[in-house]
Amino acid sequence: MPEDLWKIRQRKKMSVADLSAKSGVPALSIQEYELGQVAIRAADLPKLAKALYVEEWDIKLLSEPIPTSRPRRPSRPRPSASPPRARKEKGSKKERRPPGPITEGQKVYLDRLLTKLDLSREDFEAKLGRSVESLTQEEAREQLKLLQEQVRERNQRARETQIAHILELGKKLEMDRPALEAEAGKPLTELSRREASRLLRDLQERLTAKQAATPKRKRAHLPEAVDEFEFNYLARQQEEGATLVFTLFDGSVFSGQIVGFSPYSITIREPGGDEVTLQKLAIAYYRRATGQGGE
Amino acid sequence: MSLGDYLRYLRALHGGMDTWTIARAIGLEHPYPINEIEQRYRAVGDDDLLAKLATYYDVPVEDLRWRRERSRKAFTIFADEAMRTGQTVRLHLRMGDTLEGRITWWDLGAVGLQRTGDGEIIVVQRHAVDEWESAAGN
Incomplete structure (x- = not known):
């Protein structure tokens, strides 16, 4: 026989805060459930049951509210002569007001949530099977909660960057989008962030395993920042006193022995004894003068 | 270039x-x-x-x-491959000259080209190279 949530909680000697901490269900939601304001959400029921060590069917989905007044011991008659104040009959339940129709504020909020979910009022009413106007305040509150949940879920959808990363990893694993969606069990755009991150982790692990299985490709050494080869060549030519012939972009030709050089220029002594500094940007190519051998 | x-x-x-x-x-x-x-x-x-x-x-x-489309990186990849495989290449220079030979080294600023025929080393400045191609099969 299912029992009210609060009854089970009290029997287990737990406070609302304890139950919230143990189940992960927000304390505010538990209070609403216990007050019978809303039915326990399907997602929360197993958490609450687990935290309370009961079966799900042991908990009433819609609790009777916790009685606010406790039976009191009969009090001694007061010495004062004042007439006793009228009291409510003990143990009687507070009479609940009949639920009023949905309020304007609720309607405005409902429309705002529907907009966030790209739903029209008509779509929503069709799903609901009745008009919004026919909802009571309480029913409206329940529907608003459900919509809030959906908005929250939607906001938690996988990021575009996550989807792009999934597709990228898929490509490396030779999996196209349909294959990835089959793996995920739903379209990639409908994945939550958590699902997307789980899928990413899984794909990443598979890729790592695949890469470990394939022999490593030897990466070419591309010394873009190294200028030692030309430096070494020039140093050797200078040491040997070789005569070099320089051809410039404008077609002019200079020849001479190297006096010095930097990354940007080369200074030579021409056969006549003149020193000329050639900017490397002006040089097209150079070589040892014919008949001098060398490399 | x-x-x-x-x-x-x-x-x-x-x-x-x-x-x-x-x-x-x-x-x-x-x-x-x-x-x-x-x-x-x-x-x-x-x-x-x-x-x-x-x-x-x-x-x-x-x-x-x-x-x-002829970035430094593209030329680097070409030069490195040519050097490793020892293939003969043709370098077309901005001033219209074409040099043919095998790349013996390359670095940030220049390429060491062993010219076909006389085996002479010509140091070609990278910025002078407009276009490059493999001479294999020609």
């Missing part, structure tokens, strides 16, 4: 102004896109920017696009 090298060359030809000046002249808020083209080794620069630079320097935009 890669696009980056070419733009630096054009800048020098036009008086060596800084890239802020060019950016302002072509309507950019800052010179980063120009700096990026000049400094990066990979093919960078979108068509719009190349069109503006072509107008500014008064050169054909096709020339800039063509050079963009």
Whole structure:
């Protein structure tokens, strides 16, 4: 026989805060459930049951509210002569007001949530099977909660960057989008962030395993920042006193022995004894003068 | 000559102004896109920017696009592959010369080419190379 949530909680000697901490269900939601304001959400029921060590069917989905007044011991008659104040009959339940129709504020909020979910009022009413106007305040509150949940879920959808990363990893694993969606069990755009991150982790692990299985490709050494080869060549030519012939972009030709050089220029002594500094940007190519051998 | 090298060359030809000046002249808020083209080794620069630079320097935009595809990185990959495989290559220089031989080394600024025929080493400055190709099978 299912029992009210609060009854089970009290029997287990737990406070609302304890139950919230143990189940992960927000304390505010538990209070609403216990007050019978809303039915326990399907997602929360197993958490609450687990935290309370009961079966799900042991908990009433819609609790009777916790009685606010406790039976009191009969009090001694007061010495004062004042007439006793009228009291409510003990143990009687507070009479609940009949639920009023949905309020304007609720309607405005409902429309705002529907907009966030790209739903029209008509779509929503069709799903609901009745008009919004026919909802009571309480029913409206329940529907608003459900919509809030959906908005929250939607906001938690996988990021575009996550989807792009999934597709990228898929490509490396030779999996196209349909294959990835089959793996995920739903379209990639409908994945939550958590699902997307789980899928990413899984794909990443598979890729790592695949890469470990394939022999490593030897990466070419591309010394873009190294200028030692030309430096070494020039140093050797200078040491040997070789005569070099320089051809410039404008077609002019200079020849001479190297006096010095930097990354940007080369200074030579021409056969006549003149020193000329050639900017490397002006040089097209150079070589040892014919008949001098060398490399 | 890669696009980056070419733009630096054009800048020098036009008086060596800084890239802020060019950016302002072509309507950019800052010179980063120009700096990026000049400094990066990979093919960078979108068509719009190349069109503006072509107008500014008064050169054909096709020339800039063509050079963009012949980035330093592209030449590096070619030179490295040619050196490792020992294949004969042909380097077409900006001034119209063509040199043929085997690449014995390459680095940041130059390529050591062992010329076909006399085996002479010619040090070719990278910025002088406009186009390159394998001479294999020819």
